[in-house]
Each structure stands twice: as C-alpha cells, then as structure tokens.
Amino acid sequence: MPRPLAFSLVFGAFAVSAALSAEGPKFPPPEKLPATAELPDPLVGFDGKKIAAKEDWETRRRPELQALFEEYMYGKRPANPASVTGKVLFEDAKAFGGKGTLREVEITFGPDTLPKMYLLIATPNDRKSPAACFVGPNFNGNHTILADDRIRIPTAWTYKDKPGVVDNKATAAGRGKLPDVWPLETIIGKGYAVATFHAADIQPDRPNVREGMRATLPQREGEAPGNETATVMWWAWGVSRAVDYLVTDKAVDPKRLAAVGHSRLGKTVLLAAAFDDRIAMAIPHQAGCGGTGPSRHADPKAETVKRINTAFPHWFCGHFKAFNDATEKLPFDQHSLVAVVAPRPVLFTNAADDLWANPAGQFANLKAATPVYELLGSEGLKADKVPAPGDTLVDSKLGYWIRPGKHEMNPDDWAIWFQFAGKWLK
Secondary structure, X not given: OOOOOEEEEEOOOOOEOHHHOOOOOOOOOHHHOOOOXXXXXXXXXXXXXXXXXXXXXXXXXXXXXXXXXXXXXXXXXXXXXXXXXXXXXXXXEXXXXXXXXXXXXXXXXXXXXXXXXXXXXXXXXXXXXXXXXXXXXXXXXXXXXXXXXXXOOOOOOOOOOOOXXXXXXXXXXXXXXXXXXXXXXXXXXXXXXXXXXXXXXXOOOOOXXXXXXXXXXXXXXXXXXXXXXXXXXXXXXXXXXXXXXXXXXXXXXXXXXXXXXXXXXXXXXXXXXXXXXXXXEEEEEOOOEOOOEOOOOOOOOOOOHHHHHHHOOOOOOHHHHHHOOOHHHOOOOHHHHHHHHOOOOEEEEEEOOOHHHOHHHHHHXXXXXXXXXXXXXXXXXXXOOOOOOOOEEOOOOXXXXXXXXXXXXXXXXXXXXXXXXXXXXX
C-alpha cells in the first residue's frame, strides 16, 4: 500500500515530563542554592530526602530533576504543538540501487509563519517488519549527505566554514560533500532506518538574533535573562518533532528509536531523550561540557562551564551563567540527566585526542548515574575503569567507547553504534 503523502497528528497523552506544566515548581535564585563540591546524589531530592522506591523516583524525583534542568541550565521546554503535519516532498522507492526508500518530508508544527523542519529519511526495503531507526539533527543540511538534486537546500543561516556555504548560506555546491557523517546506505544495509534534519531548521546556531523558533518567544527587553528557552533546548524540542512523524511511519518501529548526535548536537539528543520517553536509546557522541561531561571538574584540558557560556551564550539559559565560577552550587550535574533517561540504554562515545570533551569525566558520570538504573531494576555501567581506546563497552545498559582520533563523527563511530543498537534495540 503506498504511503500517504501527508499526515496530521493531534497529541494525546504520550509520556513526557510532568515538569512541562505552565507554572512548574518554584526554585530559589542560583545564588541562594547550597554548595555541593561532589557530584550530587541523584537519589536525594531537592528537599534532602532520600529516594528509595521506584514509585518515588518516577512520580517525584525524576520530574523534579527535569524541572531543575529547565530552571538552571537549558531553559523551559516549549509546549508540544497541538498538531503536527508532514508532507512528503519526494519519495524514491528504488534508492541506493533498490536497497532502500529515500524521502524528504516537510514538517509543519503550527502556523505557516513558523519555521518548518525538513526530515530526510532512508528505510531498508528488504525488511518484513518495521525497522529500528536512528534519528538526530545534522550540522550542515540534508543536501550535504547525498548528491541528490531532489534534496532541499536549506535557507537558514549556517556555518560559513562548511562545504558550499557562501555568506553563511548553503548552496548546491555542498551537495554530497559529507557522506560519511550520516552514511545512509551503510545504515540501511545494516537493517536500520535513519532520519535526520538540519538543526538550523529549528534554530540557527548564533546568538542575539531573533530568528528560527526563538523568534516565537515574547520579547522581554530590559528583563534579566533567566530560564528562557535556550538553543540546545530548542534543538531537543525539534528532535521530538521528528519523532512525531516517525511514530506514524509504517516502515519504522516506533518503540525502537535511537537518538544520535555529535558535539553540541550530542548534548541535544541526551536532553531530548530525558524529556521524551518515546526515544528508546540515546547516543550522545563527544558531547562534553553541557552534555555528557561533568560541570564540576578540575581537568585543565577539559572545557569548563565558564568557557562554554562565554563562547556560546545562547546554548544555555541565563541562569546557567550564574554557575560560571560556582559550579558547586548546581543542584545537579550531568549524571543526573543520564539518570532521567533511566532505565533506557545510553551510550557515550568519545575520541582519545578530544580531551576538551572530558572523556574520563564522562565515564564518571555514567558511574554516578548507575544507582538510579539499579533502583529501577536495571543494570547500569558494568566497568570500574575507563576502557582503553578501541575497547568496547556495549554490553552495559550504560555503555562507553573511546576510539583513537579527533573530534568528528565518522563510520568508525557508526560501527559501534550498530553494535550497541544490536544489543539493546532487539
């Protein structure tokens, strides 16, 4: 049966955070928070009470942590749209030499005045059942993944040092220039589906410009920035809009969605999984400070909260700047974000030369999140020390891998992600 060219989805009660309410809990200003030098215990509530039962975690502590991350780091998660509409722009059922189906879908989640997302999807043709699917944002535009004239050239601001970009605008000269970052044919050859979108469709990656979804927020001139929605949260919200479409796609198994992203987009997919339970697995790659790396650290070779807030002030909300020189006042650390994803599998992947991302600190975060997995009846990290470069740790629900090399997303990384998905997305 041919796939419909459009769909409309009106949300019911799918599992998302209780912390998304309009009012939400009230927390003190950052300077009034107590100091905690070590990683805070994720099983101790904001009121100081120990969480000892699964029900208390699910009904009290987990929503509380989500609300704390909104208040002090990523900003308020925007409300889910009342409806989402997708229109297939093109579909090729004989792509990749007949091995797969390729299509690009225009996603609309409100009035025509809002930005639209363009989701590039590849699915294998030889499966008798729906496929597990990797989903995530890309840096440079869908057109850079394949040299296919049908794929839309993005119009939003983008990075000037990327292939085919002129005056921060993508051009057709970039078509197919970065095929190894999202190797679609390889992915479908392994039996998986894959879906990706240009992050700038949702929010271009530059500060101080009212564009993208940021332009939909009310202007608050003269008001000190607080927990306003920041760029990483907007991108994570965008991942959920991609999921909205994928759960309606008959070629995709809606219960086997793995969110994957690199660097700042790795921060994005971990946050997306923490707020959207439809994501079955998170693979934040080289996500570092503000994502998978701890805010509390003394590693001189790793990025700090002050450095990331200075270089990228738009990624996190105004309240997060208050912790530049006082990370000990954060009422959480990034292990708590992993804990919010529990008991779903999470894989941290790194590179030995990428010390800026703090790979050792990331391993410590997985270890610190493990007690929450255990409380929920699941095994967390099954290792006591950081694996050597090239050694895999994918049999743990909390997995870790560090390879030789630098800060990039390449086919070697995908090979490990296939192993992890093969173990945990059966």
